[in-house]
Amino acid sequence: MIHRAAFWVSEGENWYDRADPDDVSGDSCEEARNCPAPHAGFITKGDNNRGYDQSLGISSPVKSAWIVGVAHVRVPLLGHVRLWLAGNTASGASAPATNATAPAVGVSGAAPAA
Secondary structure, eight states, X not given: OEEEEEEEEOTTOOOXXXXXXXXXXXXXXXXXXXXXXXXXXXXXXETTOSSOHHHHTXXXXXOGGGEEEEEXXXXXXXXXXXXXXXXXXXXXXXXXXXXXXXOEEEEOSSOOOO
C-alpha cells in the first residue's frame, strides 16, 4: 500500500498545530489519536483516506524501518486497472486527489511491534 508522508515527528511531539486541519480529528492534540507522537516517525495519509492515518487510528507514526519502498513516479489511474481486474470498482469512479509534491512511501501490511 502507498501512503504519502506528510511530515516527520519526534517522539512525544505535539504535531497537531503542524497538521492540515482538514486531515486531523479533534480540536487539540489531546483529542487526536497518536498525539503527542508515541515514537518518532512519519505522519502519513493514504490517497483515499479522509485524514491522516495516525489521526484515524490506522497506524502510529511510520518508523523509517517500516518503509519497504519509495515511489519515484506517478502513473495516474493505474490503480484503477488493478481494482477493475479485481472487480472492485463502481462505474464512473473518479481518481482520488493527490499531492504530487509529497513523497510516497510503501508500508508493509501490519506494523511490527515497537
